[in-house]
Amino acid sequence: MSSPDDPTxxxxxxxxxxxxxxxxxxxxxxxxVPPGDDAAVVLAPDGHVVVSTDVLVEGRHFRREWSSxxxxxxxxxxxxxxxxxxxxxxxxxxxxxxxxxxxxxxxxVEGLARGLAAAASPHGAGVVGGDLSGxxxxxxxVTVLGxxxxxxxVRRSGARPGDVVAHAGVRGRSAAGLALLAADRADLDPGLxxxxxxxxxxxxxxxxAARAGASAMLDVSDGLLRDAGRIAGPSGVRIDLDPVEQAxxxxxxxxxxxxxxxxxxxxxxxxTGGEDHGLLATFPAGTALPAPFRRVGRVLPGDGSAxxxxxxxxxxxxxxxWDHFAR
Amino acid sequence: MSSPDDPTxxxxxxxxxxxxxxxxxxxxxxxxVPPGDDAAVVLAPDGHVVVSTDVLVEGRHFRREWSSxxxxxxxxxxxxxxxxxxxxxxxxxxxxxxxxxxxxxxxxVEGLARGLAAAASPHGAGVVGGDLSGxxxxxxxVTVLGxxxxxxxVRRSGARPGDVVAHAGVRGRSAAGLALLAADRADLDPGLxxxxxxxxxxxxxxxxAARAGASAMLDVSDGLLRDAGRIAGPSGVRIDLDPVEQAxxxxxxxxxxxxxxxxxxxxxxxxTGGEDHGLLATFPAGTALPAPFRRVGRVLPGDGSAxxxxxxxxxxxxxxxWDHFAR
Numbered sequence: 001m002s003s004p005d006d007p008t009x010x011x012x013x014x015x016x017x018x019x020x021x022x023x024x025x026x027x028x029x030x031x032x033v034p035p036g037d038d039a040a041v042v043l044a045p046d047g048h049v050v051v052s053t054d055v056l057v058e059g060r061h062f063r064r065e066w067s068s069x070x071x072x073x074x075x076x077x078x079x080x081x082x083x084x085x086x087x088x089x090x091x092x093x094x095x096x097x098x099x100x101x102x103x104x105x106x107x108x109v110e111g112l113a114r115g116l117a118a119a120a121s122p123h124g125a126g127v128v129g130g131d132l133s134g135x136x137x138x139x140x141x142v143t144v145l146g147x148x149x150x151x152x153x154v155r156r157s158g159a160r161p162g163d164v165v166a167h168a169g170v171r172g173r174s175a176a177g178l179a180l181l182a183a184d185r186a187d188l189d190p191g192l193x194x195x196x197x198x199x200x201x202x203x204x205x206x207x208x209a210a211r212a213g214a215s216a217m218l219d220v221s222d223g224l225l226r227d228a229g230r231i232a233g234p235s236g237v238r239i240d241l242d243p244v245e246q247a248x249x250x251x252x253x254x255x256x257x258x259x260x261x262x263x264x265x266x267x268x269x270x271x272t273g274g275e276d277h278g279l280l281a282t283f284p285a286g287t288a289l290p291a292p293f294r295r296v297g298r299v300l301p302g303d304g305s306a307x308x309x310x311x312x313x314x315x316x317x318x319x320x321x322w323d324h325f326a327r
Numbered sequence: 328m329s330s331p332d333d334p335t336x337x338x339x340x341x342x343x344x345x346x347x348x349x350x351x352x353x354x355x356x357x358x359x360v361p362p363g364d365d366a367a368v369v370l371a372p373d374g375h376v377v378v379s380t381d382v383l384v385e386g387r388h389f390r391r392e393w394s395s396x397x398x399x400x401x402x403x404x405x406x407x408x409x410x411x412x413x414x415x416x417x418x419x420x421x422x423x424x425x426x427x428x429x430x431x432x433x434x435x436v437e438g439l440a441r442g443l444a445a446a447a448s449p450h451g452a453g454v455v456g457g458d459l460s461g462x463x464x465x466x467x468x469v470t471v472l473g474x475x476x477x478x479x480x481v482r483r484s485g486a487r488p489g490d491v492v493a494h495a496g497v498r499g500r501s502a503a504g505l506a507l508l509a510a511d512r513a514d515l516d517p518g519l520x521x522x523x524x525x526x527x528x529x530x531x532x533x534x535x536a537a538r539a540g541a542s543a544m545l546d547v548s549d550g551l552l553r554d555a556g557r558i559a560g561p562s563g564v565r566i567d568l569d570p571v572e573q574a575x576x577x578x579x580x581x582x583x584x585x586x587x588x589x590x591x592x593x594x595x596x597x598x599t600g601g602e603d604h605g606l607l608a609t610f611p612a613g614t615a616l617p618a619p620f621r622r623v624g625r626v627l628p629g630d631g632s633a634x635x636x637x638x639x640x641x642x643x644x645x646x647x648x649w650d651h652f653a654r
Contacts, residue, residue: 032375032480033377033414033480033482036483036561037414037480037482037483037545038379038409038410038411038413038414038483038544038545038546039377039378039379039410039411039413039414039416039471039473040377040378040379041375041376041377041378041414041475041480042375042376042378043374043375043376044371044373044374044375044376045374046371047370047371047372047374048359048368048369048370048371049368049369049370049371049376049472050360050366050367050368051366051367051368051369051420051422051455051456051470051472052365052366052367052422052456053422053423053424053456053457053458053468053470054424054458055424055425055426055458055460055466055468056460057426057460057461057462059462059463060460060461060462061460082365083365083366084365084366086365086366087360087364087365087366087368089366093378095378095379095380095470096380097380097381097382097424097468097470098382099382099384099466128378129378129379129380130380131380131381131382131468133382133383133384133387133388134384134387135384135386135387135464135466136386136463136464137462137463137464139382139426139462139466139468141380141382141424141458141466141468143378143380143422143424143470144366145376145378145472146366148368153359153360153364153368155360155364156363156364156365217365218364218365219365234363
């Protein structure tokens with residue numbers, strides 16, 4: 001349903017679409033060759049570049065009736081920025097590949113560019129390139145680059161028994177927001193819905209954790225229990241989270257009313273809800289935790305059995321995360 | 328149609344699919360943190376990183392009945408490597424986002440990884456990360472990084488009147504191969520079909536051109552006339568290609584028999600056929616052209632009219648390239 005006021009991508013040439021996108025994309029001071037050539041050139045002052053990629057697919061990661069183009073752009077940028085933060089690095093640049101069905105309004109694509117810019121600009125990251133194609137569904141594939149600023153990358157494998165486990169960011173809000181949308185009850189708590197549509201990872205906390213000496217870190221994208229296991233496994237340790245009512249009291253409070261209304265389990269949202277994109281890190285005992293990290297558990301020796309426990313016991317929740325191909 | 332011998336992606340967990348892919352992916356000497364963490368870390372010795380992204384969509388850029396997974400992996404890597412070469416840089420690393428429908432055989436995905444490796448490894452580039460999602464069609468989004476090794480990036484805007492225009496690589500073979508497949512006559516010339524399925528850009532020639540002092544360069548992906556205009560425009564010049572029968576005699580010879588059989592125009596394939604991924608560059612007059620570049624034209628002052636001519640005149644072929652959203 002195109003109109004002169006709101007043409008679809010099929011109404012416009014590729015060059016015309018790009019001309020609508022470019023003005024919205026953020027520039028970054030480290031961009032030596034900007035978009036428009038075969039490739040962009042970005043400063044990598046550290047002599048290393050950190051790189052990660054994440055893809056969002058319509059109907060699987062978002063629905064167009066729930067998420068605007070700007071929401072999807074924000075989310076695509078935010079989850080990529082979180083991956084760079086999780087290495088202890090500073091994001092510098094993003095490139096974006098967009099697959100768009102013929103009926104996608106050009107205004108949706110402009111929104112996507114605005115959302116990318118809104119999420120990336122505050123962190124000094126520019127959008128330096130992209131590609132555009134037709135296709136059967138909207139696919140947004142973002143690759144992000146980062147700079148370590150002289151720091152050693154913080155990997156998943158460095159947790160040691162005796163370390164403190166700490167978390168920065170919110171827990172369970174994205175899952176609760178999605179549950180509200182699925183129940184057609186967005187009106188109950190628009191703030192939680194916004195947490196699903198536009199997750200706000202603590203990007204700057206990644207570099208702060210690295211400076212404070214974090215021994216391991218990751219972006220919690222698939223749920224706290226599952227992702228804690230992704231530190232525990234490679235590190236050969238057990239992660240024992242503090243009781244949820246203690247470690248995540250503020251998150252449970254925030255979710256309580258909606259959990260009641262939807263007859264849902266706020267504890268489950270906190271432990272297994274995905275896509276909040278908080279940072280989970282371990283620090284040597286005695287480290288002064290950099291804000292906004294707070295203690296949520298401890299690292300114990302691995303014993304070959306459960307790699308993640310809560311209050312010393314196997315967690316009592318169904319599932320431990322989600323799988324992109326689960327049926 | 329899954330079987331125990333050839334499961335689909337929906338039969339396997341994401342981790343199980345990744346476990347099938349990883350062994351095929353090439354490592355690179357410059358990889359400091361390999362796949363498996365939130366992000367990879369790659370050396371950027373030059374202090375700059377070159378970055379480009381390209382997406383391939385099933386039904387638009389390839390058909391599964393024509394292209395194997397390995398063919399698609401090869402092509403996705405090759406066209407990205409060509410973009411890095413076109414800046415005068417050396418490719419170092421790739422990241423890959425794959426969207427896969429539930430019925431895609433896991434063996435197809437393994438083939439994709441093998442094809443990526445086969446195209447990237449000879450150039451010293453590793454695959455350092457990726458993402459995987461379900462979706463309605465196969466989408467392969469590749470981002471490639473490169474290192475300038477101390478050279479100044481070769482942009483599209485540097486051509487100057489008096490420069491020589493040179494080309495490295497083949498012309499028209501991909502278009503001819505696609506025409507053979509479309510006519511169901513692949514048997515006529517399997518070599519040309521292979522040129523479509525697995526384009527082989529002269530990746531090393533990009534750095535060689537930069538060392539020789541190329542003033543402008545690009546990857547010819549959308550057709551020679553259209554892409555020549557992408558040097559002429561930003562440079563403010565006219566590109567006058569030599570007569571096709573003279574500049575591209577060997578390419579015309581190679582295509583003649585198939586053009587006859589399909590009642591097609593070999594000259595059109597040479598001038599407007601896309602996806603050969605040759606390099607088009609300009610050099611100051613008197614430059615000893617580095618192999619395999621050969622002279623194909625000259626740079627004239629821009630006069631505000633036609634930006635690309637052939638033998639001094641506006642080219643007599645229909646169209647000037649292709650558009651991803653053209654109907």
